[in-house]
Amino acid sequence: MIRELTILAQEITALDAGYKLRFAPDGGLLPRLAEFVEQERQCCPFLQFTLTVESAAGSIYLTITGPEGTNAFLEDAFQLSEGR
Numbered sequence: 001m002i003r004e005l006t007i008l009a010q011e012i013t014a015l016d017a018g019y020k021l022r023f024a025p026d027g028g029l030l031p032r033l034a035e036f037v038e039q040e041r042q043c044c045p046f047l048q049f050t051l052t053v054e055s056a057a058g059s060i061y062l063t064i065t066g067p068e069g070t071n072a073f074l075e076d077a078f079q080l081s082e083g084r
Helices: 002-008 029-043 070-078
Strands: 011-015 018-023 048-053 060-065
Touching: 002 018, 002 029, 002 070, 018 070, 029 048, 029 060, 060 070
Parallel strands: none
Antiparallel strands: 011 018, 018 060, 048 060
16 A cells, blocks of 8 residues: 555655655545555554645655664565655
């Protein structure tokens, strides 16, 4: 599922302790993001997830953060990298 989400992301930004993914507003996206968060919090309890939905037709953001080493973990486990 993360591969599909990274393909849908319009922008991926590296943070000090994680990554922020920006998505276009899409009515079917929120349930998929919520499902992803639910799955990942079961296997990776050290990660913190924040979903931000801007007003009107604004962007949707998924921020994934955690302790030291989170960026390397996300890059390896989810093939996340900054760009787009």
